[in-house]
Amino acid sequence: MQVAVCGPRNCSDQDKINAYEVGQLLAQAGCTVICGGGSGVMAAVAAGVRSKNGLIIGIRPNDSTTGASPDLSAVIVTNMGEARNAVIVWSADAVIAIGGSWGTLSEIALAKRRGGIPVVSLGGWAILRQDGQQVDDAVLSAQSPQESVELALRGRH
Secondary structure, eight states, X not given: OEEEEEOOSSOOHHHHHHHHHHHHHHHHTTOEEEEOOSSXXXXXXXXXXXXXXXXXXXEXXXXXXXTOOTTOSEEXXXXXXGXXXXXXXXXXXXXXXXXXXXXXXXXXXXXXXHOSSOEEEESSOOOBOTTSOBXXXXXXXXXXXXXXXXXXXXXXX
């Protein structure tokens, strides 16, 4: 199973802690993890995966490996800019978004538009109706790294 972990390069300390633990849990579950391969959430999830000897693939937006996390197992250079978000999402069996940025929101939107895969948010975006209620088929909201991984993996093995 391949799980994409998305999140901002400029993230909070809590987002980094969550991403590191999510990476560890996904590696322990035997998942291949895909991320944007840069700093912030991406570097933290890569470090978590690497700490458990898992496989972590970074999909880079530019035309070189410059700025790629040193914890990546493999780096894919796309020279596609933000369009690489589609590559990340379409390569995954589930998506976990940690924290929030506009780029992360675009990955959530692409994953929901794709359909058929779990999309989980941890400490980030929630899709609400005007009355403040969560949209039924929107993003699954997790309260912890463990819950985010459980929701992503539920029914997918």
